[in-house]
Amino acid sequence: MLPIPSFFSLVTLWETYLRRCFTASGLSPRAVEVDSETKTIIHFWGPAKPSLVLVHGFGPIAIWQWRKQVQFFAPHFNVYVPDLLFFGGFVAYRMAEMWPEKVDKVVIASSGLNLRKRDNEGLLKRAGLEKIEELMLPTNPGQLRTLVDLAVFKRLNMAPNFLLIDIINKLYSENRKEKMELLKGVTLGKDDNPHISRLQQEVLLLWGEHDQLFPLEMATELKQLLGEKVKLEVMKNTSHVPQIEAPLRFNNIVKMPCDTI
Secondary structure (H helix, E strand, C coil): CCCCCHHHCHHHHHHHHHHHHHHHCCEEEEEEEEECCCCEEEEEEEECCCEEECCCCCCCCHHHCCHHHHHHHCCCCEEECCCCCCCHHHHHHHHHHHCCCCCCEEEEECCCCCCCHHHHHHHHHHHCCCCHHHHHCCCCHHHHHHHHHHHCCCCCCCCCHHHHHHHHHHHCCCCHHHHHHHHHHCCCCCCCCCCCCCCCCEEEEEEECCCCCCCHHHHHHHHHHHCCCEEEEEECCCCCCHHHHCHHHHHHHHHHHHCCC
16 A cells, blocks of 8 residues: 555645644643653643742741742743742752752742751841740731831831731741741751752752842852852842732843843
């Protein structure tokens, strides 16, 4: 049986149409090796957009920390937003360190990976508290006000107690026991030696100019520790949560390196 030339084949024409339907839906053909020994490869159609993982910091779950970023980046990326118990910056750093072949670029915002014992002591002194959990896991309006004062440049002193109590009950009570154990067990801030290795990837450090939790001096040191491919952007008139305090400015800064992925 003689083969029919592809330009005469109705099946080929229909398959071309089907492929265009998939690509028009934002998908592209992919292949992944699932077993290196048997050379087993799975072919599949997946999203054509690059992936972006937003890893939130210690405290409330992701929806309270990344709303403006999800709305901004979702049209351009496949956005994944996990809920974690641990410090998101530390998790992102470890992922980049362990799997450089899977993590193309890294953005670290206001995360004290290089926290030393003296930094921890300085933080408690600024907060006027004795234990780090009293600051990071507040149990009363006074402790929450202290956390907000250190974390936000434009302070909200007029928030009534009933609102602060509601915030504590809703945002700081879930998984409290596990978070407390993490705070006590984490090695960050327990000695004066930052345990930081250089990353292979390009790294963007984003820091609030007035961060009182992890002051700007920590960002300058972290830039040196992470290697030669590190850029530090300091956001004026923001503190520890620039993604919430100045979301549009934050998003545009992050988007620049991500556009080259």
